[in-house]
Amino acid sequence: MLEIKDLHAEIPDVNGGKQILNGLSLTVNAGEVHAIMGPNGAGKSTLAYVLGGRPGYEVTGGSVKFAGEDLLEMDPHERAAAGLFLGFQYPVEIPGVSNVQFLREALNAQRQAREEEPLTGGEFLKHAKEQAALLKLDMDMLKRQVNVGFSGGEKKRAEMVQMGILDPKLAVLDETDSGLDIDALKTVGNGINAIMRKPDKGVLLITHYQRLLDYVKPDFVHILSQGRIVKTGEADLAQRLEAEGYDAVMAEVA
Ligand code: ADP
Ligand code: MG
Numbered sequence: 001m002l003e004i005k006d007l008h009a010e011i012p013d014v015n016g017g018k019q020i021l022n023g024l025s026l027t028v029n030a031g032e033v034h035a036i037m038g039p040n041g042a043g044k045s046t047l048a049y050v051l052g053g054r055p056g057y058e059v060t061g062g063s064v065k066f067a068g069e070d071l072l073e074m075d076p077h078e079r080a081a082a083g084l085f086l087g088f089q090y091p092v093e094i095p096g097v098s099n100v101q102f103l104r105e106a107l108n109a110q111r112q113a114r115e116e117e118p119l120t121g122g123e124f125l126k127h128a129k130e131q132a133a134l135l136k137l138d139m140d141m142l143k144r145q146v147n148v149g150f151s152g153g154e155k156k157r158a159e160m161v162q163m164g165i166l167d168p169k170l171a172v173l174d175e176t177d178s179g180l181d182i183d184a185l186k187t188v189g190n191g192i193n194a195i196m197r198k199p200d201k202g203v204l205l206i207t208h209y210q211r212l213l214d215y216v217k218p219d220f221v222h223i224l225s226q227g228r229i230v231k232t233g234e235a236d237l238a239q240r241l242e243a244e245g246y247d248a249v250m251a252e253v254a
């Protein structure tokens, strides 16, 4: 599903080019959940941005294949239409646009790019209601402007409703657990499982903490440090990181 090979990326605007990803390789097969953990500044969010095609990040080496296609050659909207979903550490507010408008436009644009029929208003609302119920988000919230005045937890749940509505092949979720209380964490974890834990889907879960992984059990856990994967293990690696800290576990790698 996703094959990242020796990826190098930099931010050209910073001091004549600041190298952030330094030879990152990672493969996610259909049906797998991969967690990426790592200290602050390791390049986790940069990886998510580069996969999404965010302007300002330049790939200087390596390759990324998504469902057999060259992801790096695709525009951001083509990546989304091909089934890539990005969940952001800091979801943006879009004043003046309701969630319902935004998501219906987004879904139908993606369907059109895939040469599928658009959903009618009624079909869309039925679909949206099901996904909102899954994340215990009131439909009234979806009628409000995107993320405007939402609490941290509401933004994250709304983002998972977006994911459910768009029904991607691969979700890259950047610190979806940040700012969630214990109940919301469980709701979001269960939502991710319900939407994405399927044989034809994959998840890249970027997180600082083990706690989300209690709900969304990863098949693999990777440690990202200084722009590359330095260690890969199974779910118990996340527990060790939580118990012993990054420094202790990474000392072994060094
Ligand atoms: P993480 O998500 O693992 O905490 P980031 O990918 O956000 O790490 O950042 C990796 C490194 O790149 C950090 O040193 C950060 O300061 C730097 N960085 C990221 N984005 C920018 C930017 N837009 N301008 C300057 N430096 C940046
Ligand atoms: Mg960070």
Ligand code: MG
Pocket: 044, 045, 046, 089, 174
């Ligand atoms: Mg980050």
